[in-house]
Amino acid sequence: MTPTQPSRWLRRRTFMLGLGIAALVAGVLRSNETDTPPAPAPVLDSTPMRAEVRAAAVLPSRTEHARRPTAASRVPAPIIDAVTVEKREVCSGEDNLISVRAHSPDGDDTHLHATIGAGSGMRVPLRVWRMADGTYELPTVTVFGKDNIATQVRVPRYTVKDCEPERQVDIFSRRAPNTEEEFEFLARILERPRAGGAPTPFAPVRFVWTFDDRHTVTTSAPRVTHSLRPDPLRPAALYSQHLVKVEAFDASGRKVAGRSSLQLLDTTFENFAKKGIVTVLAVGSPRFPVEDAQGVVRQTFQLSHRWKRPVRLERVTALRSLVPEAEAPPLPEDTAEVSLGVDLLPVGQDVEVPVTLDTRAEASVTHVTYLLEGTTEDGHPARGTFSIMRPPPRPTRENSTPVLDPVLLAKVKRARELLGQPFVTDEDLWRLEREGRFSDLKVQREGP
Template identity: 60%
Template sequence: MKPVERPIWKRRWARMIALATVVLVAGWFLSRERPAPAAAATEVAQTPEPGLPSPAPPPVPAEPPPTMAVATPETPPVPPPVIDAVTLEKQEVCSGEDNLISVRAHSPDGNDAYLHSTIGTGTGMRVPLRVWLEPDGTYEQPVVTVFGKDNVSTTVPVPRYTVKSCEPERLVEVLSRRMPNADEDYEFLARIVELPQQRDAAPRAPFAPVKYVWTFDNEPAVTTTAPVATHTLSGPGTQPWAMYIQHLVTVNVFDAKGRKLTGRSSMQMLNTSFENFDKKGIVTLLARGTPRFPELGEDGVVRQTFRLYHQWKGPVRLERVTALRARVPEKGAPPLPEDASEVSLGMDVIPEGQGVEVKVSLDTKSEPDVSVVTYVLEGSTVDGHPARGTFSVMRPPPRPTKENSTPITDSVLMAKVKRARELLGQQFVTDEDLWRLEREGRFKDLNVQRDTP
């Protein structure tokens, strides 16, 4: 016997009632777990009057999103460097006599490449220190401060040594300056300073220098007859890969009787190649030009040779060289944009060490409006680090003429210019030439009276 089927409308009603029951039960459970805000319970439904717009519902404050604590690993603080030893060159000196103080230190975390220090008023890991006795026979004890990464430092006093009441008759100061248009070339000047003499002291024998023996770090000595020397302080491979480069310059000054005076200078210089890699991850490509200043040939062409090098271990492959030409606008016109073009230098690898030489030129006749061409170098190391650098070849200033120059009216300056032209065998001399000859003492015998206005 077949069961009697209910009408289809009854079956649909039954399903709808069951679904509504499930929704009501679920809503009841949810309301128990998450009660509605108190403000919602006080809301009263408002029926708008006919013809009036319905009022906007009151804003419901948004619930703030749940906050989640994200654990970030804390960077451990950089430990201060450890000073292993501070050594003295001498256990006793005269007041004002220098004493070479050397410091040896290390970083507990192995970051020795950041170490640098100050010793007294000097900077460096080896400093010729001078102290002067006070009237009561004491002297202020200097300190050594060694800095590590992030300039975290450690300070200790310099060990005591005996400072006697005697004083040297004269001192030698070593002054230095970076040569223009060169990164590593420096000029050094030895200046003899006569100290004040006591009234009741015997007259001093004069000291007339005849030669200067220079020592730069541990390199072979260089002898000059003038108190000036030029030197390339740091080249590829001569210094460790570190944030600071340390140098000690020594000069021994002799007179005709063989008497000797000694002067020293410590130099602690920032290594920009290390800094660029440490801060930016970029290997710096360096360039050294020969001649140091651009020279215009008789054919109107400026020719220079540049040695490209770097301080990275391993070769650097050049991937792109862009030449930027700066053009001189006409008088009163706005500046012109630089012209950029990709060029080839005839090589694509800069090896480690001495690097490689390239020759570039600027034809001032075929490009009369170009003042400078800057070569932008882009490449990478074999281990994937980007390498960047630039160098430029420039149009030298026009040679002096009566029309573009101011005549010299000072008689002393005119005498120096004439002497410089004779000594250097040049038709034209620069301020740099005059300063160098002045420091070398080449104008001492000029007996010229300055014109009075």
């Protein structure tokens, strides 16, 4: 063998080895591409509906995903079955209820949720405005499944005419303080400005609220509080869907209506899906702690859960948080096992548990937190917590700053009269402000 032969042999061997590795990599990539099936196109539900338009949602050039399934996750993208448009044509800015029906190919629909334009929910009252040149654009429907794998389609075409409603109703909502399921809703009537003068006056005297097409409440003020507790008869899901409608009537019977959608995360479902823990819920009554003449705070907590089997409480731990002295580090919590007099939490029923905090006998305690630990009948861990707190000290001349602004002072006086309370909070003022209870106040500020 000549001296050049080993060198040629090594180069040929290296070249062949490189070709083999390249072929192997190409085969793996090809396998991954063929193993991931394309997401199916949405199927039109052609079942006729009264006074509604059922239209096939037109897909873009390919199905789009907010997050694409990987080979490791194998989470299928949801399939949009139908997008329903309530009206064939609307005025510019008039709401049009868009409803989405979808499913997951693996049969697990518990994670499905959606956005329609800027709104969230499977039913959203959509508002679309015409541009100055007469054009308008319909937004996108995005349906999310497990791990937020999503499918997108366009809202089916409908006509937005060159007209505007004389007035509209906007519904604002927020979760009530110190609660999980109570929500406050506020209706605000918006008048469309007219070039030729002021719009026809509309003074509502009655508001009819409808929740999820079932529960109806009538109020004289544009505000209502309602519980959006998930329906126990419906299967548990990551999100609960709600549609709220309000109809405002004036003294002559004229009516204007508005709608709003809410898509609420169910933390109890999320806790079990991600951690395998059944959540024990606790709702206090009264909602905020009140100290009686003897310095004792008394609250009753309603314990419940949303699991399909009863929960047995096995241990309750009370953690007393102590007030540290000035410029001293926080004191360790005082921990002790206690009994609430309850061992079993049945399915679909609330169990009342009264607790007290003697603020004079325990002057150094700011609040007591109760940690609940138990097990369901089918072996899942159950956890929950609630706290009873020392209320803030009552306002006095020594610990308070006097109100000097004449407008704010007038609002405080009006709030005390309306609520029949010796003291009012910022929350009381904000709520009455939203209800328009101060709109007739005419106070001049002093100064230049």
